Each structure stands twice: as structure tokens, then as C-alpha cells.
Amino acid sequence: xxxxxxxxxxxxxxxxxxxxxxxxxxxxxxxxxxxxxxxxxxxxxxxxxxxxxxxxxxxxxxxxxxxxxxxxxxxxxxxxxxxxxxxxxxxxxxxxxxxxxxxxxxxxxxxx
Amino acid sequence: xxxxxxxxxxxxxxxxxxxxxxxxxxxxxxxxxxxxxxxxxxxxxxxxxxxxxxxxxxxxxxxxxxxxxxxxxxxxxxxxxxxxxxxxxxxxxxxxxxxxxxxxxxxxxxxxxxxxxxxxxxxxxxxxxxxxxxxxxxxxxxxxxxxxxxxxxxxxx
Numbered sequence: 469x470x471x472x473x474x475x476x477x478x479x480x481x482x483x484x485x486x487x488x489x490x491x492x493x494x495x496x497x498x499x500x501x502x503x504x505x506x507x508x509x510x511x512x513x514x515x516x517x518x519x520x521x522x523x524x525x526x527x528x529x530x531x532x533x534x535x536x537x538x539x540x541x542x543x544x545x546x547x548x549x550x551x552x553x554x555x556x557x558x559x560x561x562x563x564x565x566x567x568x569x570x571x572x573x574x575x576x577x578x579x580x
Numbered sequence: 581x582x583x584x585x586x587x588x589x590x591x592x593x594x595x596x597x598x599x600x601x602x603x604x605x606x607x608x609x610x611x612x613x614x615x616x617x618x619x620x621x622x623x624x625x626x627x628x629x630x631x632x633x634x635x636x637x638x639x640x641x642x643x644x645x646x647x648x649x650x651x652x653x654x655x656x657x658x659x660x661x662x663x664x665x666x667x668x669x670x671x672x673x674x675x676x677x678x679x680x681x682x683x684x685x686x687x688x689x690x691x692x693x694x695x696x697x698x699x700x701x702x703x704x705x706x707x708x709x710x711x712x713x714x715x716x717x718x719x720x721x722x723x724x725x726x727x728x729x730x731x732x733x734x735x736x737x
Contacts, residue, residue, distance in 0.1 A: 487600070490629045491593035520600070520618075522625045523689035530685045537680060551618045558695050559688045560676030 471499050479510040479575050485517035488525030496525060500532035509541025512574045516547030526559050533565055542566075546574035583610050585648045591632045591641040591661060599628050599646055603657070610650035616716060620648075620657060623696040623714050626689040627659045627668065635663025635710070652718065654698075659712045667702040668693060668712065 469492035472483045480503045488496060503511060513529060515521070533543045545567040548556055556562050568574040585606040589595035600621045607617040628644055636642055645660045674687045694700055699715035 487597070489593070489596045489600075489625055490632065491596050520621070522622060522629065523686070523692055524629060526688060527686050530683065533680060534683075534685070551615075555622065555692065558692060560674075560683075563676070564680050564683060 469495060476575050479512055479578055480508045481512045483514045487520040488518060489522045490524035493524035493528045497528035500528060504532060504535040509536040509539040510578050511536055511543040512546055514546045514571045515552055518552055521552050521555050526561060544568060544574040544577060546571040581611050582651050586645060588643050588645040591636045591644045593632060596625055596628060599624055606648045619696040620716060623693045624657055626693040627712055629689060631661045631663055635661055635666060654718060655716045657714045661710050662708055665704055665710060669700045669702055
């Protein structure tokens with residue numbers, strides 16, 4: 469499950485690909501934790517190349533959301549595909565986290 | 581198409597990929613649609629993750645056997661292990677309406693599992709084996725005809 473991180477106007481954009489399960493979610497949690505621990509708490513998690521996510525992946529995202537908001541930042545989700553979006557909805561994530569169709573929208577939605 | 585398949589792997593996170601690939605392949609052989617396949621993959625993944633993280637916690641990881649039986653009307657997947665007894669159907673439901681501050685980070689896996697299937701049944705046998713059966717009903721075949729691929733998507737358009 470490759471993850472890349474890129475800075476865009478003070479926002480950390482994570483692009484994740486493949487399947488996020490209990491075997492791979494630790495990598496995602498570690499990358500997100502590196503960002504929030506370094507004070508980079510404006511986060512976009514781009515899921516457009518993710519075909520599968522289980523509760524283990526949601527756990528990593530929720531932990532990062534809390535860390536980011538507690539430090540005055542936020543986390544946005546971008547590009548979730550149909551199946552992944554359905555999991556986010558069923559788990560009540562879409563009521564907590566702002567989800568956008570594209571990465572550009574998710575980045576632009578942060579206040580300047 | 582009616583089929584029976586099984587797979588046994590160590591109760592380790594790295595086996596999850598194999599369990600999902602097994603479901604994917606068996607579902608394809610049974611002619612299940614993409615949505616049913618995804619639902620079964622997620623349900624099986626959550627059940628196995630639970631066994632790995634809790635069933636065998638603090639013990640030597642044992643094995644998990646996943647069996648899939650597909651008939652014309654239903655698909656039954658049974659997950660068997662020798663870990664601690666645990667009935668996912670009896671697990672508390674997470675509060676999904678709470679604010680982000682109060683929201684628990686975990687606890688949603690079994691909720692997803694239950695959402696993905698039509699029936700969840702748990703039993704232990706006298707030898708200490710846990711069997712979790714997940715039942716998913718297949719879409720009804722229209723009278724006097726066979727199902728056409730794409731029928732199930734018709735009302736999404």
C-alpha cells in the first residue's frame with residue numbers, strides 16, 4: 469500500500485493506493501502521525517486510488533482527525549470511490565469528516 | 581452456480597489479503613455481482629481481523645479456516661478458529677452520531693460486518709472451535725427466466 473506525502477500551500481496531501489486493512493493500516497497511521505506530530509495538521513487524505521478499506525483503515529483516519537482538530541487543524545478526504553464511500557457512510561465517517569470529489573477541492577476547502 | 585470452497589491460513593494480519601482473494605475468486609466462480617463480492621470480502625476481513633486481534637490475543641496465533649458455500653438463493657461463509665469465544669452479534673453497537681471529540685476511534689468493525697450480510701450466527705463446538713456463519717441472500721431470480729447481468733444495476737440509472 470504505497471503512500472506519498474506532498475506539501476501544497478501548507479497542506480499535507482497524502483495519496484494512498486491499494487487496499488487498507490489491518491496489515492497495512494499501520495503504515496497509514498505512522499505517516500499521519502508523523503504529520504500531526506510535526507505540527508502539520510492541515511491534512512488531505514486522497515483515497516482515489518484505494519479500492520478497499522476496512523475498519524482498521526478508518527481507525528487510522530479517525531485518530532489523525534482527532535489529533536489534527538485538537539491542534540487547530542483539520543482532515544479532509546478526497547476522491548473516495550463508490551465502495552470506499554459506502555464504507556465511510558456506513559461507519560458514520562461522512563458525518564464527521566468533509567469528503568470531496570477531487571483532491572483540488574479538498575485542498576481549496578481549507579481557509580487561507 | 582453452486583460451489584463449496586475453503587482456505588486455511590495463520591491468524592496473522594498478512595493472511596487477510598489471502599482471505600479476501602479467496603472470497604473474490606470463489607464469488608467469481610459462483611457468479612456473484614461486484615457489490616455482493618465486496619460486501620463478503622469486507623465482512624470476512626472484519627471477522628478475521630477480530631479473531632487475529634482479540635481471539636488469539638496473548639496466545640500463539642492459531643489458524644483460521646474460511647469456508648464459502650454458494651447456492652442459488654444464498655451464500656454462506658463460515659469463519660472457524662480456536663481462539664477465545666466471542667459472539668460478534670452480541671457486541672455493543674457503536675454510537676455513530678456523536679461528535680468527533682466523543683467518537684471512539686475503533687469499535688466499528690463489527691458494525692460494518694453486520695451491515696454487510698443478512699444474517700450472523702455464532703456457535704462453539706465442544707472441542708472449543710468457534711464458528712461464525714455469515715449469510716448473504718442472493719437476488720431473486722425472476723420467474724420464467726434467468727437473471728441477466730446488469731439487472732441488479734437497473735434501478736441505479
